[in-house]
Amino acid sequence: MVIKLVLRVRAFRTECRSLSGAASARRLLMPARETEAIILKTFPLGEADRLVSFLGRSSGRVRGVAAGARRLKNRYGSTLEVLSHVQLWYVEKETRELVRIQQAELLESFHKAQSDYGLSTGLAVISEVSELVLPEHEVSEPMFRLILLSTREIERTGDWALPLSYFAFWTVRLGGWLPRFDRCSSCAAPFGAQPVFFGAHQSGLFCEKCRYPGMKALHFEARELAERFTGERLDRIAFEPAMRSSAKELREASLTWIEHHIERRLATRELLETA
Numbered sequence: 001m002v003i004k005l006v007l008r009v010r011a012f013r014t015e016c017r018s019l020s021g022a023a024s025a026r027r028l029l030m031p032a033r034e035t036e037a038i039i040l041k042t043f044p045l046g047e048a049d050r051l052v053s054f055l056g057r058s059s060g061r062v063r064g065v066a067a068g069a070r071r072l073k074n075r076y077g078s079t080l081e082v083l084s085h086v087q088l089w090y091v092e093k094e095t096r097e098l099v100r101i102q103q104a105e106l107l108e109s110f111h112k113a114q115s116d117y118g119l120s121t122g123l124a125v126i127s128e129v130s131e132l133v134l135p136e137h138e139v140s141e142p143m144f145r146l147i148l149l150s151t152r153e154i155e156r157t158g159d160w161a162l163p164l165s166y167f168a169f170w171t172v173r174l175g176g177w178l179p180r181f182d183r184c185s186s187c188a189a190p191f192g193a194q195p196v197f198f199g200a201h202q203s204g205l206f207c208e209k210c211r212y213p214g215m216k217a218l219h220f221e222a223r224e225l226a227e228r229f230t231g232e233r234l235d236r237i238a239f240e241p242a243m244r245s246s247a248k249e250l251r252e253a254s255l256t257w258i259e260h261h262i263e264r265r266l267a268t269r270e271l272l273e274t275a
């Protein structure tokens, strides 16, 4: 009787061991996932690795580790530069929040923008805003296309003025944070061609009568540019020097609304003034 019991306990233990063995084998053998992705940001991790935040077309925003990416000779090359458009292979681990990045291949190079100080400032703003507004693991095809289009246009035109304005405006629009552009958020008076006002502590647009002290003006031309942004693709809008101040006003208003909604200041925003 006693012997039988011992045998049963042994059998049970063996079963448990083989079960947990199977589970860990499954963890090790989890198949690699593949996604088209945009590199949002990377941070040094330990001596040799990099922590990478990326927006996968099929995975949403994910964080992972690129092992050995800080070594002089590494298998990632220039694929982990900010806003690089890549094909990524990674492995998810059941128990960890970070995925392991196995391989990255460059689909499209933005080398000119990434290596120029002035242009890279524009990329840094796109990177910071995307990182802050995109929820983790949520697929966002419109934001994926917006980031890609804006980055591509900075690279192609060698100027971030219009692309960044378009990016900020559409981020506000996609976030559902855009106020009405035709009437006052406070008194509902129609705007007409008069300048209207925006500020850091309100999410709306205000008429001359309702404006708060310290608010900045958004002129009629900037609102017309917003209408063009709504109906035309960025790469089909020809940038003329006369549009520069409208693009700036619209960018400033949009970044202000983004800051209002994420409830924090963008660290990269002031770099724009000096770039």
Ligand SMILES: [Zn+2]
Binding pocket: 184, 185, 186, 187, 188, 189, 206, 207, 208, 209, 210, 211
């Ligand atoms: Zn008003």
